[in-house]
Amino acid sequence: MSPPRHQPTPLRCWAEIDLAALERNLRLIRASLPAHIRYVAVVKADAYGHGLHQTAARLMHAGADLFAVANVTEAAALRELGPGWPILILSPLLPAEDSYLAEYDLAATVSSVEEVARFEAAGQAAGRTIAVHMKIDTGMGRLGVWHADAPGLCAQILAAPHLKLAGVFTHFSSPDEDPAFTAGQRRLFLTALDRCAGVNPADIFVHADNSSGLESMPGSSPFNAVRVGLLQFGILPHPNSMLAQVHTEPVFSFHTRVGLVKNLPAGTGISYGRTHLLRRDSRVAILCAGYGDGLPRAASNRGQVLIRGQRCPVLGRVTMDQTVVDVTDVPGVICGDEAVLVGRQLENEISIAEFSRSADTIPWETLCSVTKRVPRVYRTALGI
Ligand SMILES: *Cc1c(COP(=O)(O)O)cnc(C)c1O
Numbered sequence: 199m200s201p202p203r204h205q206p207t208p209l210r211c212w213a214e215i216d217l218a219a220l221e222r223n224l225r226l227i228r229a230s231l232p233a234h235i236r237y238v239a240v241v242k243a244d245a246y247g248h249g250l251h252q253t254a255a256r257l258m259h260a261g262a263d264l265f266a267v268a269n270v271t272e273a274a275a276l277r278e279l280g281p282g283w284p285i286l287i288l289s290p291l292l293p294a295e296d297s298y299l300a301e302y303d304l305a306a307t308v309s310s311v312e313e314v315a316r317f318e319a320a321g322q323a324a325g326r327t328i329a330v331h332m333k334i335d336t337g338m339g340r341l342g343v344w345h346a347d348a349p350g351l352c353a354q355i356l357a358a359p360h361l362k363l364a365g366v367f368t369h370f371s372s373p374d375e376d377p378a379f380t381a382g383q384r385r386l387f388l389t390a391l392d393r394c395a396g397v398n399p400a401d402i403f404v405h406a407d408n409s410s411g412l413e414s415m416p417g418s419s420p421f422n423a424v425r426v427g428l429l430q431f432g433i434l435p436h437p438n439s440m441l442a443q444v445h446t447e448p449v450f451s452f453h454t455r456v457g458l459v460k461n462l463p464a465g466t467g468i469s470y471g472r473t474h475l476l477r478r479d480s481r482v483a484i485l486c487a488g489y490g491d492g493l494p495r496a497a498s499n500r501g502q503v504l505i506r507g508q509r510c511p512v513l514g515r516v517t518m519d520q521t522v523v524d525v526t527d528v529p530g531v532i533c534g535d536e537a538v539l540v541g542r543q544l545e546n547e548i549s550i551a552e553f554s555r556s557a558d559t560i561p562w563e564t565l566c567s568v569t570k571r572v573p574r575v576y577r578t579a580l581g582i
Pocket residue numbers: 240242288369407408409410425426427428429435
């Protein structure tokens with residue numbers, strides 16, 4: 199008998215998003231910071247692949263103070279959730295996007311005199327004030343006004359009748375690898391801020407630290423906000439992070455199923471290019487996931503997955519829809535068994551850091567690489 203038409207087809211490869219863990223993480227990060235520090239939740243790139251609407255709604259509930267997204271399209275999608283939440287756009291706007299600032303009540307990042315003129319014109323055309331955060335380049339060499347020129351740009355913003363300076367910020371280029379350089383960036387920022395006449399830091403958002411920088415966040419300083427992306431999803435930016443003391447939990451896990459199990463004789467070459475030759479008579483499982491789902495091809499012959507709680511190495515190349523793993527030493531594997539690509543299974547765990555290393559990438563990119571084919575399944579239990 200066939201299943202009723204309205205039932206979704208069974209899951210072959212899916213991501214589970216634990217929204218209760220997300221909420222616990224936000225509260226833990228908050229608790230580890232001085233009470234006056236405001237929480238800027240970074241939810242760009244579909245909330246790092248976790249799903250913008252579900253993630254942002256839960257972060258609103260948990261008490262985020264401001265949301266940061268990459269662009270106008272993401273900001274508009276977030277604004278559909280409701281009015282009132284401050285939203286900051288981190289990337290530069292295209293001129294054709296300027297009018298959306300007023301229409302959707304968005305704050306823009308400003309790095310240049312040209313942007314000041316454009317956004318002032320957009321505010322004037324709409325008959326309302328537009329909030330801006332001035333970004334200062336302290337050595338990242340990407341967005342922001344060069345720190346020496348920041349006071350001049352700030353004066354232009356303050357003189358523009360339809361602009362309101364809502365924040366000043368910078369971005370660290372190597373918070374993980376180079377604490378001395380990061381400290382220098384912090385000093386340059388504070389010097390520039392100090393030279394911005396007419397700005398009271400207590401009246402605006404003053405922010406620099408992302409997940410990686412948090413641990414070096416000075417206690418008494420004009421900084422009064424942090425921009426948290428990766429850490430709220432329970433992922434440490436680097437293994438030796440002092441933030442390991444903040445016991446965040448992974449929000450994301452990645453799952454698939456065994457589609458076929460079979461025995462192959464020693465010497466058989468596996469998958470395209472036959473890059474792995476079986477050294478022994480083997481039992482292999484063919485998984486229902488490949489690079490078409492976000493299991494990177496770079497994990498060929500390197501990655502591992504969990505089946506029945508045991509680690510099973512990837513054999514040969516990852517292909518678009520299938521991946522072959524060795525289950526010779528795992529008794530009882532059958533078609534339909536769950537395979538965990540990232541997450542826990544019984545006593546074992548593959549962290550997103552390990553998964554990313556096995557594919558020569560970083561957790562940020564791993565999360566952004568989970569494709570549209572992969573349904574996100576939300577676990578919404580309160581769990582607080
Ligand atoms: C993405 C981003 C962040 C968040 O960084 P995480 O390392 O994920 O915490 C912070 N600030 C800016 C400007 C960003 O683009």
